[in-house]
């Protein structure tokens with residue numbers, strides 16, 4: 001195979017400066033793990049924004065950053081403060097993100113933000129055009145870069161382009177709201193392979209293509225004058241072994257070397273036999289359904305006085321996009337609900353909701369996964385939701401219960417979870433009760449089945465499948481042209 005280049009909004013490193021000297025810290029996210037497993041094999045580059053606004057640094061500092069990134073096989077696309085504001089915070093996070101998560105009332109329709117989106121996509125496309133050799137492969141990620149495939153394809157048809165969307169693709173009736181819907185679709189159709197987490201998103205996309213352009217669709221192929229575009233679903237997995245092994249390791253760590261989080265959680269369980277911990281982890285985002293979750297937990301406590309004092313919700317809300325108004329309001333709403341529940345049902349030695357507004361190191365995350373009896377995952381919309389998968393992978397004794405929203409992509413792989421509609425707070429409150437009362441043998445039966453599935457289709461298999469499909473897309477195209 002020729003070279004394969006990865007393109008994503010952010011490069012897989014964060015950059016910090018000490019006395020004008022930059023240093024790189026690799027990101028440990030799922031995407032970086034999956035991509036590292038494929039892109040190093042193909043000697044490609046990783047193209048993306050390094051995460052710093054270029055006009056806040058001197059020329060010398062930027063050159064030093066570029067040098068470090070080059071050593072890691074990365075090519076930066078530099079963005080200035082205004083571009084970050086209009087492109088990333090603006091069109092990406094205030095237009096596409098809310099629309100694709102069905103929050104149409106939050107969408108900003110500003111032509112100036114759209115212009116910034118075009119310009120930044122053009123910068124990414126230009127960097128790809130400078131980097132890719134004859135016949136190379138390119139894998140573009142996510143909603144920030146939907147115009148890139150067409151921008152590259154129109155100049156270099158020899159490059160085979162894959163695109164993967166990490167968020168939902170909404171139904172046509174929602175997608176059509178966007179004034180720039182035709183341009184976005186045309187941008188995506190520059191790719192040779194378009195991938196989604198689930199078949200539903202794939203179906204919504206194809207329905208938009210048919211209704212907006214009337215192109216011929218044959219099974220999962222779009223036929224447009226002289227080109228065939230493959231459209232398929234690839235549910236993203238996790239690095240299963242990493243979570244499983246980290247969870248195993250926790251229980252082999254000598255007591256005095258254990259983290260504070262671990263010791264505190266253990267103390268909680270030692271207080272009495274009937275204690276339960278329910279876990280909630282997400283970025284603080286309106287798509288994640290955090291207020292609904294809190295209200296459902298409140299209902300559960302209201303209806304089950306016997307459980308007061310014995311059931312605690314551990315809520316980790318990771319700061320996200322906190323300069324955007326909707327996110328600020330959400331933070332206040334969540335804090336108010338936490339305060340209300342703790343005020344109503346708390347006592348000197350019982351805090352119903354343990355709320356943390358921060359991110360935690362990987363080690364603590366796994367401790368939470370492995371020590372909480374229930375994972376409560378209630379997004380109102382979520383492309384996939386990797387937290388649900390990580391929880392299952394960390395259950396080394398196969399106990400634990402997942403309560404999961406039918407609006408999250410992950411539900412398609414979690415038939416053994418308790419599935420709820422996140423807008424039905426009564427149903428969620430009942431699901432909490434069902435989860436903490438579930439017999440041990442049933443927990444084991446359900447978790448084992450999910451573990452088996454997630455172990456087999458991990459992030460490495462996901463990345464490999466996509467790359468194989470990309471190679472197939474080239475073959476299909478070549479054969480079609482030869483006819």
Ligand code: GDG
Pocket residue numbers: 029030166167236281282283316318358359360361362365382383384385386387388390
């Ligand atoms: C987007 C889509 C799709 C969270 N808190 C901490 C922490 N995390 C890690 C988790 C997990 C990741 O962040 C979150 O992934 P999700 O899938 O749950 O959600 P999004 O960030 O919204 O991701 C989503 C995903 O892309 C992949 O395609 O599933 O639908 O919205 O891996 O472990 N990690 C650490 N500390 C934390 O406090 N170390």
